[in-house]
Amino acid sequence: MIRVLLVDDHAVVRTGLRLLLDTTPDLSTVGEAADGLDAIRLSHELRPDVVLMDLHLPGLDGVAATERITAELPEARVLALSTFDLQEHVVAALRAGASGFLPKDVSPEELIDGIRIVHRGDATVAPRLLLGLIGTFVRPARPRTVAPPSAELSVLSERELRVLELIASGLSNAQIAQELGLSISTVKNRVSDLFAKLGIRDRAQAVIVAYEAGLVTPGDGRA
Known part of the structure; x- marks a missing residue:
């Protein structure tokens, strides 16, 4: 069970x-906080696995609270x-110690x-935000080509390449389904298949x- 503290x-x-998390079998809400100081206090008191932190809080904001929590409770x-x-909000949160945005x-x-990703020790950023960060902090992408862009992607079908492109542009499974005229379950299967083929x-x-x-x-994001 992943124990979650809600801060908003x-x-x-x-x-x-709370309704969403408590109806998910492996998640449980252990407490709620309405400001940054309360979030820090409850994090010490309740020792949650994951703190779901709104950044825009009265008094001590979410970035400052995140910095305190991750410094004082490194297991959270x-x-x-x-x-x-x-x-800039994404960068500030990650620099403060957040595992995702x-x-x-x-x-x-x-x-x-x-929530599951950060709990297991990995990091997550919404695709539409990650693409902007990559464009700023990572080496430039190679130019587009008409053929499959790399040997790595040659294992994907034309439809899987399109799904990958839509994922990287920030679309959810539901949006991809609408874009391609597919059911959500079909899109989920295609996403799982391409992840397996690429080893991601x-x-x-x-x-x-x-x-x-x-x-x-970077200009491809739809946000």
């Missing part, structure tokens, strides 16, 4: 998140959430996956592969 200054948001993982997904408009499926474990790694292969560039 809006009670209705916390209620919605922080997953930052924000309505404002500007690149997701915008608040992610799907329930993506949020739950994000999540959408963040998919973005990196697509970027380095020249399949997408």
